[in-house]
Amino acid sequence: MTHILAIDQGTTSSRAILFDASLRPVAQAQEEFPQAYPRPGWVEHDPADLWSTVAATARAAIEKAGKGAGEIAAIGITNQRETTLIWDRKTGQPIHPAIVWQDRRTADTCAALKDQGHEAMITARTGLLLDPYFSGTKVKWLLDHVEGARDRAKRGELAFGTVDTWLIWNLTGGKVHATDATNASRTLLYNIATGAWDEEICRLLDVPMSLLPEVRDCAAPFGMTRPDLFGREIPILGVAGDQQAATVGQACFSPGMMKSTYGTGCFALLNTGADRVPSKNRLLTTIAYQLDGKPTYALEGSIFIAGAVVQWLRDGLKIIREAKETQPLAEAAEEAQGVVLVPAFTGLGAPYWRPDCRGAVFGLTRNSGPAEFARAALESVGYQTRDLLEAMRADWGTEAQGVLRVDGGMTASDWTMQFLADILGAPVDRPRVTETTALGAAYLAAMQAGVAGGPEEFAKSWALDRRFSPQMDAATRDAKYARWRKAIAATMSL
Numbered sequence: 001m002t003h004i005l006a007i008d009q010g011t012t013s014s015r016a017i018l019f020d021a022s023l024r025p026v027a028q029a030q031e032e033f034p035q036a037y038p039r040p041g042w043v044e045h046d047p048a049d050l051w052s053t054v055a056a057t058a059r060a061a062i063e064k065a066g067k068g069a070g071e072i073a074a075i076g077i078t079n080q081r082e083t084t085l086i087w088d089r090k091t092g093q094p095i096h097p098a099i100v101w102q103d104r105r106t107a108d109t110c111a112a113l114k115d116q117g118h119e120a121m122i123t124a125r126t127g128l129l130l131d132p133y134f135s136g137t138k139v140k141w142l143l144d145h146v147e148g149a150r151d152r153a154k155r156g157e158l159a160f161g162t163v164d165t166w167l168i169w170n171l172t173g174g175k176v177h178a179t180d181a182t183n184a185s186r187t188l189l190y191n192i193a194t195g196a197w198d199e200e201i202c203r204l205l206d207v208p209m210s211l212l213p214e215v216r217d218c219a220a221p222f223g224m225t226r227p228d229l230f231g232r233e234i235p236i237l238g239v240a241g242d243q244q245a246a247t248v249g250q251a252c253f254s255p256g257m258m259k260s261t262y263g264t265g266c267f268a269l270l271n272t273g274a275d276r277v278p279s280k281n282r283l284l285t286t287i288a289y290q291l292d293g294k295p296t297y298a299l300e301g302s303i304f305i306a307g308a309v310v311q312w313l314r315d316g317l318k319i320i321r322e323a324k325e326t327q328p329l330a331e332a333a334e335e336a337q338g339v340v341l342v343p344a345f346t347g348l349g350a351p352y353w354r355p356d357c358r359g360a361v362f363g364l365t366r367n368s369g370p371a372e373f374a375r376a377a378l379e380s381v382g383y384q385t386r387d388l389l390e391a392m393r394a395d396w397g398t399e400a401q402g403v404l405r406v407d408g409g410m411t412a413s414d415w416t417m418q419f420l421a422d423i424l425g426a427p428v429d430r431p432r433v434t435e436t437t438a439l440g441a442a443y444l445a446a447m448q449a450g451v452a453g454g455p456e457e458f459a460k461s462w463a464l465d466r467r468f469s470p471q472m473d474a475a476t477r478d479a480k481y482a483r484w485r486k487a488i489a490a491t492m493s494l
Contacts, residue, residue, distance in 0.1 A: 001073035002451060005061065005234070006442040007054055008435075009079045009163050010242065011035075011100065011264045014053035016061040017435060018072075019442045021451055023461070025435060027067075029060035036097065041104035041346065044097035047085055050163060051170045055229065062230065069230040075171075076238035076445030077222075078245035078437050079163040081186045084138035086149065086211070087166070089159050092174055095146050098163070099138045102265075102304060102346050106137035107355045113137075118204060125191045125198050127276065127285030131353055133302070135162060136188030140205045153208045160211040162187065164239050168222050171236060176223035178214045181290035182244040190215070192287055193276065195295065218244070218289045219448040238444030240289060242437050243267040247288050247298065248444060249436030250405045251459040258392070260385055261437065262408035265349070266306035268388045269298045270396055281391035282351045289444075291455075299395055301350040301388030305343040307410050309377045312345065319370040327415045329374035338480075339363045340487040341376035351391040352492065360491045363483075378416045382423040383484040389424060403427045407436040414468075422472035423481060432463040 002021035008014070012035065017028040033049040062069065082101035087094045099105070110130040113119065119130045128134055139160055143150040152158050161169065165179045184190040184197075189207060191198040197212050216222065222236040240248060243261055247269045250259040255273035260266060269288060276285050276297045288298035305312075310323045320326060333339075340362045342348075347355035361376070389404070404426060410416055411430050421428040433439055446452035470477075 001071055003065070003067055003072045004442040004446045004449070004451065005058060005072050005075045006438040006445070007058060007075060007077045007167065008242070008438040008441065009050060009054055009077070009167060011080045011102070014050065014057050015438065016054070016057040017438045017442070018061045018065045018067065019439070019446070023439060023442055023446060023452060025433070027061050027065035029057040029064060031057050035100065039105075041107075043100035043103045045083065045100055047087070047094040047098050047166060050098065050166060054167055059230065069232045069234060072230070072234050073451050074235050074237040074445040074449040075225065076441030076443070077164050077167055077236065078240055078242050078441035079167065079183070081162060081183060081241040081243065082133055082135050083163050084135045084142070084160070085163070085166045086139070086142050086158050086160050087169070089157055092169065095149055095158065096142055099142070101133060103138065104132045104346060104355050106132040106141050109137045109140065122188065122201060125193065125201065126188055127185065127192050128188050129282065129284065129353055132355055133349070134186060134188040136201070136205050136207065139207050139211070143206065150206070153211050156210040158211055159213070161213055164241070165213045168236060168239070171225045171229065172223040173226040178216055178222055180216055180218045180220070180239040181287050181295060182218060182241040183239070184215045185287040186241060192285070192295065192297070217291055217293060219291055219444045221448075235449070237448035238441050240441060240444060243269060243300065244288055245440035245444070246407055246437045247271070247440065249438070249440030250407060250431065251455070251462040252405065253455045253459055256396070257405070258389070258403075259405040259407065262306045262381065262406065262410035264306065264308045266303035266381060266385060268301045268385060268392070270392045272297045272299055272396065277395055279391070279395045281394050282353055283388070283391050283395060284350070299392050301391060303384045303388065304346050304349045306381050306384070307408070308345070309341070309343045309380060310410070312343070313374060313377055317373065319373060323409070326374045326378060327413050329371045330378050330415055333371035333375035334367065335375075337363060337365055337368060337372050338483060339368055339372045339376040340483055341373070341380045342487050342491045343377070343380050344491055348492070350388055352488070354492055357491055358494070360487070360494065362487045362490065378413070379419055381410065381416060382420045383481065385420060386423050386481060403429055405429045405431065407431065407434050417468045418471070421468040421470045423477060425470050425474070425477055427470070428468040430465045430468070432465045
């Protein structure tokens with residue numbers, strides 16, 4: 001048993017990748033599923049879609065590899081974070097569609113809690129801000145709005161979980177109700193200093209503690225799969241939220257190392273080691289990973305719209321048919337036009353945290369067309385990343401390393417990565433294995449299974465595909481970033 005099955009459950013699709021003993025991908029399968037937008041600012045998933053696509057892709061990856069379940073040593077799970085589900089403990093039936101991390105329906109609740117003066121206490125304990133992004137207020141909304149839910153929760157009949165917990169529950173046939181420390185740290189209910197659910201915050205949000213899963217290390221036993229799923233029981237031995245799994249997959253094990261993942265959103269993490277660094281610039285303090293009961297902390301900046309801006313070009317404006325068309329369009333654009341797109345389609349994330357903001361475009365001329373929109377869309381990702389890294393350096397100081405390791409779908413665009421290096425004024429390293437999220441989950445499971453060695457040994461296997469070095473002169477860089485800052489200020493004033 002030398003292979004590891006990584007389950008990567010994302011915002012728009014589920015994937016499964018089978019890795020060999022050297023943690024090289026040998027087969028994968030992917031399946032998209034729909035999102036529901038029942039009201040402006042609301043985003044939901046059908047929980048059945050999350051589970052069915054995971055089960056289907058896991059089986060398909062195993063079949064494509066020509067391997068039997070007997071050759072799989074363990075399963076690792078990584079998942080979209082903050083997305084919130086509640087289900088019946090006896091039947092396993094959800095009480096409501098999953099509320100996705102992008103959903104903004106609890107903005108008024110967060111604003112009221114801020115006005116009551118609760119944010120400082122919550123931030124000190126959880127490392128998070130009062131924002132609809134996180135799970136806690138989503139749980140409160142479900143209990144408040146689903147008929148009978150609060151009484152059932154108080155009687156211990158219901159279970160809450162982020163997507164990892166929902167998958168573990170289904171994979172084990174309802175035998176295990178657990179999460180890992182990284183996913184717990186994103187709920188707004190978990191005290192990252194004490195390593196336990198926070199009773200005072202749960203009382204404040206009126207969330208019964210009986211709803212909550214057990215919290216375990218990232219590399220730990222999470223139960224055995226139902227034998228009927230894959231032909232035999234397989235242990236689940238690794239779990240981490242997608243951005244923390246990417247941090248592990250990028251081997252960012254030393255304090256000061258940074259990574260940025262470009263998927264639907266963009267998420268940058270800076271390893272701060274054993275130190276919980278409180279942010280003075282509205283970043284998040286979170287758990288990067290937890291091994292042997294010891295958490296490693298990180299500063300995180302979250303951008304809600306990265307790859308999603310390309311989807312908007314395709315599905316909203318319909319100026320492209322495939323994502324790869326954005327690069328030649330961007331190259332053909334008139335740079336002198338200076339079109340700036342602020343993609344605040346679901347509000348602004350870090351370091352602004354303005355859920356009320358909406359997207360805006362500046363600098364349009366009569367000649368602005370698809371090429372200029374494509375260029376502005378790709379550039380917006382670089383500008384937002386610089387916003388995050390400026391805040392990280394201000395919080396962490398000069399110890400932050402100058403190199404940014406990147407992964408995710410958008411890193412396939414050389415143009416985008418070069419602009420990122422240019423606007424940051426720092427090297428950008430793209431690894432050979434860009435599926436770092438799944439790789440991180442696979443490594444955690446492999447380490448727990450004894451298939452892989454410790455973090456230092458794994459770090460030696462990280463390999464560079466290409467380094468993008470800055471080519472833009474400082475004057476141009478500063479002028480372009482100044483224009484972006486003006487656009488942000490104008491957007492927030494609307």
